[in-house]
Each structure stands twice: as C-alpha cells, then as structure tokens.
Amino acid sequence: MPATGTTGPVHLDALGPRGPYRTRVPEAVTDVSGTEVARLSLVPPVYVDRALSTLRKAGPVPADGLDALLGAAGEEFATGTVGGLGVREYEHLVSRVSGTPAQVVRAATRGTARFVALARRSAEQGRPRGTVSGHRDPVLGAGHAVWARRGEVFAVHASGNHPGVHRLWLEALALGYRVAVRPSRREPFTPHRLVAALHRAGVRQDRLVLLPTDHRTAGALVRGADRTVVYGGDEVVARYARDPRVLAQGPGRSKILVTADTDWREHLDTIVDSVADEGGTACVNATAVYVEGDPAPLAEALAERLSRLPGLPPQDARAVLPVRPLDRARALAAHLASVAAGTRTWLGADGVVDDLGDGSAVLRPAVHQVGDAGAAQLRVELPFPNVWVAPWSRADGTAALRDTLVLSALTRDRALVDALLAEPTIANVYVGDTPTHWMAPGVPHDGYLSDFLMRGKALAGPV
Template sequence: MGAPLSAPIGIDALGTRGPYRSLHRSPVTDVSGREVAELSLIPALFADRTLRAMRRAEPLPADERIAAIVRAARIFAEDTVAGLPPEAYAHAVSRVAGTPVAVVRAALRSTAERLARVDESVRASRPAGTVDDWHDPRALTGAAVWARRGEVLAVHAPGNHPGTHSLWPQALALGYRVAVRPSRRDPFTPQRLVTALHLAGFGLDQVTLLPTGHDTADSLLRNADRGLVYGGADVVRRYAGRPTVLLQGPGRTKIVVTADTDWREHLDTIVDSVSAHGGAGCVNATAVLVEGDPSALCAALAERLGSLTGLPPEDDGAVLPVQPLRTARAIEAHLLRTAVGTRSWLGGNGIVHDLGDGSAALLPAVHQLVRPDAPQAAVELPFPCVWVAPWTPEDGIAPLRDSLVVTAITRDDTLVDRLLAEPGIANVHVGSHRTYFMDPGLPHDGYLGEFLMRSKSVVRD
C-alpha cells in the first residue's frame, strides 16, 4: 500500500511552450473529499493558440515516432514521472478515482505493453492494399497510400479506468498531434503519459495536456480535426451526428449462454466478466442472457459476487470501486429505482458499504429480469451490477444489439454468424472468453486508424 500524499500536487497544463499554471485552478479531491491535487484550467484563448501551434508543427518521421513511443512505454511504467514514482502514482489514482490499486498497477503494465507494441496495432488497422508512403516503389504503377484525415486529434479522456489511455497514442504513431483534456477523476494518468512521451522524444508541440472547463472542452473539439470522446449516454447525445468525433460511450456488454452448453462449466468466466477490474469498465458484462430458467445462474452469481468485500481503494486486497459517500448513495438510489419489477438476488437492500471516512465501496448486485428485452438490461452502472434474463432462439439477436462485446457461450454456429453480421455489436467472443479480453493489434470499437486515416490513390513517375 502506498503512502498518502503529504501535500496537494500541482498539475499544470502542458502546452507547446511547456508547463502552464493557470490562475484558475480546480481542486482534485480523493474519495473521502480530501484535496490531493490542484488542476490548472486553461482559458479558451490558450487552447486556441495551442491547437494552432500544433497544427503548424511537423510530425516526426514515422520510424522516430514509433521508437519514441516504445521509449515512453518504459518511462511510463518504471520511472519517476511528474514527481511521482510508479507506486505513488498508483496510490494517487486509486484514492482519487476509487479504482482498486491492484487494477491501477495492472493498467500501468498493460498500457506500457500496448505502447511498446504500438507499431503492431497501427499496422493491423491499415488496409492490406495500401502503402505507408508515396515514395514506395509500388506507387510507380499506382498504389493506395494510407493518409491522415487531419493533423490534430483532441481527446476528452475518461477517468473510469487508466487503461483507456493506451489507445490515443496510436494517433501519435500515425503522425497526428494530440491534445488531451484530462478527467478530473484521473488527471494523473494522462499527465504521466504526456510527460513520458515528452521525455521519450516528442516535442512539446506534438502532444499536450489541456485541462479545461466544459465550455473550452467543446471548443477543443471544434478546433481540432478529429475528436475522441468518452462518456455516458448524455455525452453520446451531445456529440452524436458529428462525423469528426469518435464516441466511446457505454459498452452495454453482454453474455449469452445457449442450452447446448452448461453455464456451470463457465461460471468463472461469467463472474470475472462482471467483476474484474472493479466491474466499472465498458467491457464488463452488464447483462447475461441464458436459454432456460436463469434462477440457478442468478443464485450462483449472487453467491460468488456476494463474497466480495468493500475495502479502501488503496488497499492491496481491494477489488471493488469506491466513490464519495454521497455519490455512492445516489448510485444506490438509481439502482433501486431501476430495479423495480425485477427479482433481486443480491443488492436489493442497497449496495453501499460505508468505509467511515466519507467514502463508500460499491458492493455487487444481481437482478433477474422477466424477459431479455427488459429496459434494465441496457442499464450500465460503474460497479459489478448484472442483469440476468431468460432467452430463447426465438428472441433472436435483438436483445443483444447495442453491445461493445457479446461473449457467446454456445455451439450454435448460426447464432455466431448472426452476431457477427449485426452492425450493432462491435466484438464477438465465442466460447469461454472473458468479455474484457483485449490484445494489441485487435480493434476495441473498430480500429482507431479507421477513423483517423483514409486511402488515397497515388501514381507517380
């Protein structure tokens, strides 16, 4: 367990001329309400000037970009960065975001691995018929060149899991300059990563950290060529219809278990899919649809998930997310309202475990639905909360739509074909695979390169 921070950390903006400490600063508090950091919020003029300077900047050559990201991977994982060694960084994130410290440590390692393999990821996203550069000899007779759709990417970063920051460095690898707006729930991870990239060889005008209020955040997206935005349903509604913005909204990830398999043989997979990494990620299972009576599965899930205990997030044994007590109570009230009409197997009397310091752990919940298309099945909450419903082949795949991941525990190849053909399902795992399975080179919600790049026909002398 890391030592608590002795004094508030100053988190400056990192602009094209270096650190900038604004007169307008926002306190960053931990889950108990104690101030642990002070975040400099930049004015709109600073943001506009920064993006203009970044657009004028020339990217590093491709091989130098990849090499610098690989160097940054080691710095990010191992060195003291922005004044914090790795363990102090993990402690700060766990206390502020409420993410179990073991999850933060694992994300530190996995992010470093994905950065070290960034070339693999960006090459996997490139169409097989394209070349990287118009100088390629194949362009003498005509070739498709993989080209950027713009120069600057703005990222509205999330705070629910530090591992989400492993994605946007792919844009740097492709030659974009990247401006990151950190979440106040976790400003430490983007600060650490941007600083590591600077130390590894990226110029100040290649990648910046721009903390802002909401108004300036919108101007960042307007003035950038491309935007990457994370958030809930409200954020999706706000930016829906903007072709230059890629939305990373609720995952509404699901598992379907057909009658030709025995769910008891896959219980570990189902439990882990619901609860791993604190159960707060978009790739954690929100709903489980089972062919037949789901009661026995509900009972087994309630027994397994009910054994998880609430601990302070910096405790090495913590596995559940922690929120300020008032926030936890609001989440609990929302759950209880939403669950009206369902059968509660776990969490029906509340999910708040008061830790006695102004914070609370969110205990798991299991609720049984009467049908697979019940509205609760689409409700995603930031802790291990799962809705279990009966499903039949006659219900089809309609209840499985609008899902980031569907794990299909089945021997029914026709069902798998239909899941893969469904545009509203981003990823399909067949068999006993955790919903949170990811690997460098595989798309998350499509390849980021599909959004950032395009193919251009080139023929040259």
C-alpha cells in the same frame, strides 16, 4: 492523503506546446473521502486555441526510430519518476481519487506500458492491404493507394473510469496526428504521466499537449481539432451523433449469452470475471447475461459468488471493488433501486453501499433477474459490478443483443456465432471462455481507431 513522500497536494500543470503551464487558481482534485490531493491547472479557451494552432504547424512525429521512442516512453511510464511522482506514488493517487482497486491500477500500469510500446504496430493493423503507408514507399507503383490522414490534429476528451482508456489515442500519435488530451478532472494523473513520459522519451511538446479544461472550454477543443474522440453516456453520444468529425464512445453494454447446449456451471468463473474484473467499472465489463432456458439458477450462483467479494479501501492490495464518495454511492444505490423495480432481486440496492467510515463507501455488486430479453433494465449500465440476468430464446434472436461493445457467447452453435458476427451493432464477439474484458494490442476495440482517422487515397503517375 497525499502520495507517499509528498508534503502537500501535487501540482498537475497543463503541458502545453511551450512547456508546463500553471494557473494562479488551480482546481482541487480530491480523493474518495473528500481530501484534497492535487491541484490541476485548467486552461482558458484562448490557450486552447493557441495550442491547437501550434500543433497544426508542427509535423508528425518522425517514423524513423518511432518504435524505440515508444518503447522508452512505455518504460518511463511504468517504472520512472515522472512529474515528481514515482510509479507507486502515482498508482496510490490514482487508486485514491478514482476509487479503483490498487491491484487494478497496477495491472493497468503494466498494460498501458505494453500498449505504448506497440502503438505503431497496433495502428498498422488497421491499414487496408491495398494501401501503402506513404508516397515514398518503395512498393508504390502506378495505380496504388496511399493510407492518408483525414486531418492533422486529434483531440481526446478522456474519461476517468479506468486508467486504460488512454491506450487508444497513442495510435493517433503513431499515425502522424498531433494530439491534444483533455484529462478527466476526476482522474488526471494517468494522462499527465503518459504525456510527460512521451515528452521525456523524445516527442516534441508542440506535437503532444495536455489541456485540462472546464466543460465550457472543452467545446473549443472539439471545434478546433480535425478529429476528436469523446467519452461519455448516452447524452454525449446523442450530442455528437451527426458530427462526422467526432467519435463518441458511449456505454459498452457488454453481454454474455449462454445457450442450451452449454453448461454454464463449467463457465461460471468466466461469467463472474466478466462482471467483476477491473472493479466492474469498464465499458467491457458484462452488464447483462442472457440464458437460453431458466435464468434463475445462474443468477443465484452468480449472486452467491459476487457476494463473497470483500469491501475494502481502494488502496488496499486485497481490494477488488470500486469506492466512491459516500453521497455519490448512496445516489447510485437509489438510482438502482428505482430502475430495478419489478425485477427479481438476488443482490439488491439495499446492499450496494458499504460505508468505510471516512466519507467514502465501497460499491458492492448487485444482481437482478428480469422477465424477458427485451426488458428496459438491460440497457442500464452502472460504474460497479451490476448485472441483469435475462431469459433468451431463439425467437428473441440477435435483435435482443444489439448495441453491444463485447458479446461473449458460451455456445457450440456455429450458425448463431455467424449471426452474431453479422449483426452490425455488436462490435466484438468472443466465443467460449474469453471474458468480455479481454483486450490486446492490435485487436480492435470498437473497430480500429484508424477507420476514423485514415482513408485510402489513390495515387497514380510519377512522384
């Protein structure tokens, strides 16, 4: 159904350097039941090329007053009527098209507003201590270094799994990049609202654009930008692995490790929360739990807790699980059944699809126990609370825990924590009762974005 107060599908125009742009034949955006709720204008390659050219000619957003501007944009995003949608209408539509529980969307609205307001200060957290922000900095003297951009135009190929994915690129805008956002066609409402809110707060249209495209045209965006962040699966990571201008954000494969010196029963709430919070759809949700010792008791307790979660439509205030179109839900369950062959089932694929009777289905949790810490299933990440529980031993070491966005370590072993921090492929290590989905402005997600966007450049002599 359309958002409250609307009489038909919402029009989501491209937001170009000269204002909104509406195509004659927009693409339908449907909710989880297949009902059309919006029409998204997709721009052609020539429009992308011209927009990027305009961005390149524009200067950075002025540093003076930037914090006030960002604060106003965050407030507008969280409370205003933007693009004809009030915040509750916006949240309703996001929930219906993405299948994300309404309470998760509401929390993401508040969280995104906070990240907007703090974007400049968050970006500054990644600046090396030996550099200054610009050559006019009064601290600058002979032999100092300046923090400089590696380019001028930053492009974002966004995903639609969670509204919070749009928090990261705000730092690029604060660092002086002109930004082009390609929204996910599955959930275009959040980037459209955020870009429009920033425009209304004072960011010029030739410094920030929203460019919805089809997959073919998306290549023009990558080619035309100086730096690009792309979200996707393993195939996306592999495609751009050799391109230094592209930062590929793939599966998180976040994990929990419970060592023998820790009673997992005292931390079960944190483990359940790590798996199922955010609807289990985020890259920071735990998809594997490693246990030093017998993993069966923990797997059983985890399955029992997850089995209690209610199956409700996403817009219901009590909903906590994601919803997908029925055919997509059945395909995911069939895939899980295939990859889980040979494991011990606690909550299986046969219980994943909870048909809501309107063409959509809740994706219920799944829990499987694997035989060893090297099992292939441990690399499988699915867009709902699906977790693999594995035995782990000191002999397995950190090698079994590699390729991890977040690892929450329930341990008292400081030497082990040191080893986890030293492992290059583990991006973040949380110790104790910190769920894997914890995030805060100024704290790196997968390293600081500025590591990719900026560099220290020596400056000597009079300026």
